[in-house]
Amino acid sequence: MYLKKIEIQGFKSFANKIKLDFHDGITGIVGPNGSGKSNIGDAVRWVLGEQRAKQLRGASMQDVIFAGTENRKPLSYASVSITLDNTDHSLAIDFEEVTVTRRVYRSGESEYLINGMPCRLKDIHELFYDTGIGKEGYSIIGQGQIDRILSGKPEERRELFDEAAGIVKFKRRKATAQKKLEKEHENLLRVVDILTEQE
Numbered sequence: 001m002y003l004k005k006i007e008i009q010g011f012k013s014f015a016n017k018i019k020l021d022f023h024d025g026i027t028g029i030v031g032p033n034g035s036g037k038s039n040i041g042d043a044v045r046w047v048l049g050e051q052r053a054k055q056l057r058g059a060s061m062q063d064v065i066f067a068g069t070e071n072r073k074p075l076s077y078a079s080v081s082i083t084l085d086n087t088d089h090s091l092a093i094d095f096e097e098v099t100v101t102r103r104v105y106r107s108g109e110s111e112y113l114i115n116g117m118p119c120r121l122k123d124i125h126e127l128f129y130d131t132g133i134g135k136e137g138y139s140i141i142g143q144g145q146i147d148r149i150l151s152g153k154p155e156e157r158r159e160l161f162d163e164a165a166g167i168v169k170f171k172r173r174k175a176t177a178q179k180k181l182e183k184e185h186e187n188l189l190r191v192v193d194i195l196t197e198q199e
């Protein structure tokens with residue numbers, strides 16, 4: 001699996017639609033200070049479901065929408081799509097190419113799509129569990145992140161190893177099953193109460 005393409009429109013400094021194609025090997029993005037190199041990394045983080053504005057170097061989620069310049073009006077929405085090659089089926093989805101899209105409007109509405117089909121944020125998280133690609137994945141290492149990992153809490157470091165070992169999805173399923181069990185246990189107690197009352 002590898003990143004094939006990024007399409008950005010209205011996100012941060014990218015008012016016009018831009019398309020970046022990636023090929024095998026290493027790609028470097030170079031440009032003057034403030035030209036938008038880090039914004040490309042932010043766009044990838046955002047489309048993968050980042051919900052924390054601070055992680056995207058903004059104060060609120062609306063800050064990702066192109067805010068306008070002296071010569072250009074602000075835009076009303078931001079849209080980012082990434083296309084991944086999935087010929088090795090690393091992603092558990094029956095497509096050889098997977099495009100994930102996120103859009104947000106100034107009105108606050110937002111949408112997520114997988115291969116053009118509307119989906120929930122949860123579906124995006126689930127698609128990328130244990131691949132290292134999700135918003136918490138280690139495939140995006142931001143400036144200062146290595147320091148944060150090394151000086152972070154042991155539990156936080158453990159999360160990184162869990163993701164690499166591919167056990168995150170099992171841990172999530174276990175937590176969901178445990179919640180269900182607790183609920184069923186409470187229901188059972190209520191049934192016993194009712195039965196006792198009727199005896």
Ligand code: ATP
Pocket residue numbers: 011012013014031032033034035036037038039040063064065066067068
């Ligand atoms: P450096 O080399 O200094 O790290 P960079 O190339 O990584 O710079 P970025 O940090 O990606 O640059 O881009 C910063 C630019 O993006 C700034 O000029 C800022 O004004 C612009 N920018 C950020 N958010 C928005 C927005 N919502 N609307 C318009 N422009 C924005």
